[in-house]
Amino acid sequence: MQTTTTTLAPPTQQFSKTAGLLLISLGLLGVLVAAVGAQAVSPVLTGGGGMLVFTLGSLLYIWQSRQGKALSEQNNQVWRQDATARGASAWVIGFVLTGFYVLLYWFPETLQGLVQAVEPFSQWLRNRPADQWFLYGTFYTLAVLIMGVFALLKYRSSRYHIIRTISVMFFQLGFAFLLPGLLLLLNKPEFYFSYFWPLKYDYLFPSTVGYLVQDGAALGVFMVFWGAVLSFLATPVLTYFYGKRWYCSWVCGCGGLAETAGDPYRHLSDKSRSAWRWEVAILYPILGFVIITTLALWVNSWSEGKLLGDLSGGFASTYGFFIGAIFSGVVGVGFYPIMGNRVWCRFGCPMAAYLGLLQKHFSRFRITTNGGQCISCGNCSTYCEMGIDVRWYAQQGEPIIRASCVGCGICAHVCPRGVLKLENGPREHRYAATPLIKRDDLQILS
């Protein structure tokens, strides 16, 4: 009954890893050439080919480096490696990602070579020319799929994580990439069925509703109906039964990227009490801002601009700039290697704020602590991407019920004593703790 899972890499594995790195480098070079040398060589060949080669190389490297590691070895040296411990390479990746978002939002013309690279793909999928947003969608989906394989291998011992990872890969590829493309192909309005107000704040703005109903006819009416039902009916009902996780770590595209491409950075979130204070001080005002903006736009629309003039429009574009662009993109993803993979979800996302309020006050979900088994080691808190000090509750035998918890389940996975379990149960005695630990009732915040 002996299987060999030694950590010392055999020569063939080392060879495959090197080959993977070579392909990754060639792919990156190809993409670079497409970006700057579109005049000299066909960007479709260098860019498209580069992306393909990069994908193959990444998969080969990921397969070789994760498959050989046993379950208990997956987090070895995470805090000692440059790329995952805010070392030099982490800063380089952070700057490059941030820079890409700056170009994407404010200087899209600089990305024309890359846009051309995905042109045939865009024509095939959507029957219309590529633009920077299609390029971004392609990159984003590729990142979720490639790093989804990474997450599947890393967490392969847990069926919960396998199913959850496949779910985020499916929703990104199907609902956030192919389906919107297909709608365009059929000359229907582009619509993302997996995003709702208040995250996709403009889906309930009068202008979007008007456009969908007018342009999309019956399908457009359905889209408006879908958006409203998901925001105001499905979200409370699903959150009641399963907690916030049904969306944040199973469906959402931002969550999907965080759980896959962002997974190597999850331990970088700040667990201090002051970080929690910042979170509360920033997140809920943003939700308030979205609600006020939406209401103001409707008041304005009904009064035909008489009541508020362009004030509400100004509100909306301010929000779009600061929250939509700077926060969710530039900081949210660009700072992954420095601040962790859920900065946007934790400090900025209005949907997370809404879901969090429901989860805390109106849900059956909790993370149960198993009796008096906690040894206070801190793996749960360290690997919590939302910066929750999970151990604080676990060592007192209390269930963890926090508005910010996205239910990714990694705390339960990294716990060396199997002390934590995500579960849905009756709301009666939801906050009750184990009788096996005498506790200290001090609260960190509220």
Next chain:
Amino acid sequence: MRQEQHLVIIGNGIAGVTLAQHVRRHSACRITLISAESATHFPRTALMYVYMGHMRFQDIVPYEDWYWTEQELELVHDYVEQVDTAKKTLSLRSGASLSYDVLVLATGSSAAFYNWPGQHLKGVQGLVTLQDLELMEQNTQGIKQAVVVGGGLIGIEMAEMLKSRNIGVTMLVRDKLYWQNVLPLEEAQMITDHIRSHGIELLLQEELQEILADEHGAARAILTRSGKEISCQFVGITTGVKPNVAFLQDSGIDTDKGVLVNEYFETNQPDVYAISDCAQFRNPAPGNPTMEQLWYTARLHAEALAATLLGKRTAYERGPWFNSAKFLDIEYQTYGFVPARFKEEQESLYWQNDEATKAIRLVYDKNTHLLLGINLLGIRYRHDLCHHWLKQGYTLDQVMQELPAVNFDPEFFQRYEQELLNQYYTRFPEQAPPVHQNTWWQLRKRFGLLSDSASC
């Protein structure tokens, strides 16, 4: 503890800190925690994860600095040289002295060495304290081969740590199988195979004879009792721990291996108590050990003593035993009493999967059918419910009525309780399967296995 009194606790491990927290909840007295090991409390169970790079030292520290200030718990980072029980003062290494009204010794333990030739060579060490971790970091820089002496829980942790740095590991285990003095044969065999499958070499029925030096006074090899020489640059000694009581020599506090205490943790000196690893019971309850040196018992000792110090003199009663560990990829939980070798009247239901990564054992008394204990490998059970079964004296048949509710594995995981139920109803065909299965939530409510913040 009255407000004007001063409680001094030597040791800031889980025992000392738990005690301080519980006393603080009900008393405004002055509380000081003294530790030479670290400036602030940390869990030593997590030291291995710092070495393996899963966490940094600051990540394993459970409480931020504000906690101690806000709770008004004074921390002193110093070594207690001497205890004067007559004057009720402590002299510290820094030259300062501190007076106490009540003194609690929670000084813990350190690695025990058994006078092997060469045990003081460079590269030979145990792993209990923060200083041990720092030493291990130095001792293992750039080395290729290590030997771990002792087949217990710290031994396998050390082996896992060394493997994480690609250092070859040979473990010397005195028994025929790993941890066979604690685990029944099947579990011991499964863990032994599992350890080997991770590339760790296990030398069974071997003991350390001598450690051989190189020309710089560092370990270069060990010699086993059977005469085998194993080349290595590091020797981990994990053959047990001994209480830290040497500094009490002239204090008038009675010690043997540890500080001698009664069931109230009282020493022979008034207002001086000792708990956890450093305490030794004068008259332990029948069947219980004289010393309990576990994370969990440290916390339980502290909870019991806190009640006494707060005016409600409480004898320590451990309740049903439990423990947990992790052997590389395989988690281990145990509840109640599972003997390594069964007596005549003991029997068990045992199941393990084909891959030999999961196992469940329920031990019971053949005559009375009383549940004695539960062993779990790679499967999690609910502590609250297992505790309830053992405490209430469930028979195996009663356990079977509630078995599916006890599972604590993550959602979507395969459940194996049916395998045990099948075994049970085959072995006892006269017993009828339950008509209705209660969920955990129903049982929790019915038995009151919960404590709301307000009530505790």
